[in-house]
Amino acid sequence: MSIAETLEIWYNINSRKLPWRESVSAYHIWLSEIILQQTRVNQGLAYYNRFVERFPDIRALSAAPVDEVLRLWQGLGYYTRARNMHQTAQMIVNKYQGEFPVTYDALLKLKGIGPYTAAAIASIAFNEPVALVDGNVFRVISRLYGIDTPIDTPKGKVVFMQHAQDLLNTDNPGLHNQAMMELGALVCLPRNPRCTECPLVSHCKALKHNTISLLPRKSGKTSMRERFFHYLFINHNGFTYIKRRENKDIWKLLYEFPLIETDRETDFDQLRQTTFWKEFFAKTDERVEPQVQYFRHQLTHQTLHCRFYTIHTASEPALDKHPYLAVKIAEISRYAIPRVIDRFLGNLQHERLL
DNA sequence: TAAGCGTGGGG
């Protein structure tokens, strides 16, 4: 029996039951694939269900304001995915009469759809014989064939893509692709893989050569940046102030409190000397609560040191130079906010309940 | 082309 045949038999017995696997609609496949980019099934599942319920079809999604889409996406990370997904929905409704393109090449042209997602939709929804390569497939193939070419290089992408395409069962490409990923997700794990349960154990070069723990190989080299965020949580008669991040940085289009960013640890006195502070509080007297809440927030290539200063003011801060939005504190939940601000607000609520 | 983009879970 071929590797592909063995794999499919295993998949038909062992695959997880997941909501998007109940559907063959390109919309559902697309939605799940965008959500699952760099995201575990367990983390994305609830988001998928919420999106399908709120936006049952692509027209509903295209008609929503981007702020609502981001609010629903809040907490999932990589927010560009939500913006691109929304734009693509509008493109498909306005230019393609609400119908997805049906080929890999055409799908690839849409925003937020790269080689992986185009192959996933084309093979699963439209039965096109294109292999896909994601993190799971890199792992399975590198071990199966004992390939130590680094996966995070242009050459690596070519090499692994070729092997994946050679291995593809063109009779049922969608099933085959999902089976490859499922094997990586359930059996061929990054650490402590379950080789005794693996249907391909007799074919596995890495197991034979005892190189499982060395594969897949990565070229490495990543740098870490430290940033210091000082958030001003204003309370003026139950109102606080927020603004949408518009620049090319993290959390684009998410809302946040007035922010003073520094490139090193900064104490409170230094903060009060900043131009922003002087301008912002020029017209009012600020009373800062003594306890400052600190959160260390870890991103992939940045460590954020976030301090939240709760500040009561007698009158409204100067909004002419700094166009912040006044919102009732109880109504912040209407806006999409970064996880670390959500954590801060959660702490507040928790303390008040105690 | 390499760097940047979030968050949560697990070892």
Place this chain on the structure above:
DNA sequence: TCCCCAAGCTT
């Protein structure tokens, strides 16, 4: 606690 990793894409 720290580091790795996860159904990748964009610029």
